[in-house]
Amino acid sequence: MEKISVIVPCYNEQESLPLFYNEIKKTEEKMHSVFFEYIFVDDGSKDGTLAIIKELAEIDKKIKYISFSRNFGKEAAIYAGFQNCQGDYAVLMDADLQDPPKLLPKMYDYIKNNEYDSVATRRVTRKGEPRIRSFFARMFYKIINKISDADIVDGARDYRLMTRRMIDAILSMSEYNRFSKGIFGWIGFNTKWIEYENIERVAGETKWSFWKLFRYSIEGILAFSIVPLQLASIMGIVFFGISIVLIVFLIVRTLVFGDPVAGWPSLACLITLIGGVQLLSIGILGQYLSKTYLETKKRPIYISREENWDD
Incomplete structure (x- = not known):
């Protein structure tokens, strides 16, 4: 039986984690032919995120977790998830349910029955997001695609299902300054894109302020363009x-x-x-x-x- 590793970076997600777990388990029940493992990465949360992850791990032995000594950032959490996953496939998801688990069966079907190495998602709308933030986000995608070799689709989410060979390619890029969206595009491989309407957080507040997103965009440009x-x-x-x-x-x-x-x-x-x-x-x-x-x-x-x- 093939295994899918579900990688979930978490930072102060105590409110959304139980809701996420319930939804992903519903998806797992529909995918009888696949074995699931869950890797929750606690990125130095200040709330009860780690305690909730431990509670879930007690009732579900498929859950593995790693807790950082401090907040190292989402990129470090993503890398830790890839580094420790054992699946034939890995899917990267946020705990706030902005990445709908119900898409996972469709993504698995695409990657299993076609010659795709990755099935990725992108938002076709930015409903609920401030206009100025949406404007600068679109400008960033236009700029970085013109000045770099990284192929980054406008509205791309981190939510994607990948084969083991693509995971190994990502791990081979062990650079300290990481920008996963750029890495996914730079390494190539055949990718199928699935579009969906923007979904707002199910609980809690976003950790990405305008200033943090601006700094993150600068990191991306510096990482993939001279x-x-x-x-x-x-x-x-x-x-x-x-x-x-x-x-x-x-x-x-x-x-x-x-x-x-x-x-x-x-x-x-x-x-x-x-x-x-x-x-x-x-x-x-x-x-x-x-x-x-x-x-x-x-x-x-x-x-x-x-x-x-x-x-």
């Missing part, structure tokens, strides 16, 4: 060319027409502009350098405080 570095170089060349033209213009105007150089306000504006471009370029370089610095440290992606693999 265009910002190229842009900094282009700006340097452009401003160097402009400065040469202005120098020649001022010399000619002074020598030929006897016109003295204009006052300091225009000079101050130019110095401020060029200084700003220089600082921006240094900042871009610094971001890439900082990522390189973190990679060379070879720190673990996560640290486990507690787990029940041997129970």
Whole structure:
């Protein structure tokens, strides 16, 4: 019997976990030909998430869990899930039921009866989401697809079912600075996309503020594109060319027409502009350098405080 590993990253999800468990068990009952294992990854939650996971593990021996020593972030939780899953397939799901378990039989049917290595989901609407957040999200997908090799579909969710060979390919990319959506697209493999309407959280509050999403998008761009570095170089060349033209213009105007150089306000504006471009370029370089610095440290992606693999 084939096995599906259900990987569930959790951070402060005490309200939604019991509801999620009830729904995924209903789905499991419909898929009689497949054995399920559950891997709950507690990402250093501050509420009763871990206690609820332990309670569920007591009544369901298919449940395994790992609890981090602190909050390492969802990317670390996703990696931990992949690293510890034993299934022929693995499905990544959020505990807030924004990833509907009822789609899983359909996803399994696609991957089993066709030559797909992955069946992924995407939202076709962003109902219930602030307009400005939706606007910036769409802009991010457009930008990263133009400047990188990662194929990221607009509205893509982390919710996807994958074969073992795709899981192994993901694990081979053991980089510290992780951006899973980009990794899924970069490694390739045949992917079937399933569309569905946006579903709001069943309980609790989102952990993703606008600022966190903005930082996450920057992480994605830095992880899969060097265009910002190229842009900094282009700006340097452009401003160097402009400065040469202005120098020649001022010399000619002074020598030929006897016109003295204009006052300091225009000079101050130019110095401020060029200084700003220089600082921006240094900042871009610094971001890439900082990522390189973190990679060379070879720190673990996560640290486990507690787990029940041997129970």
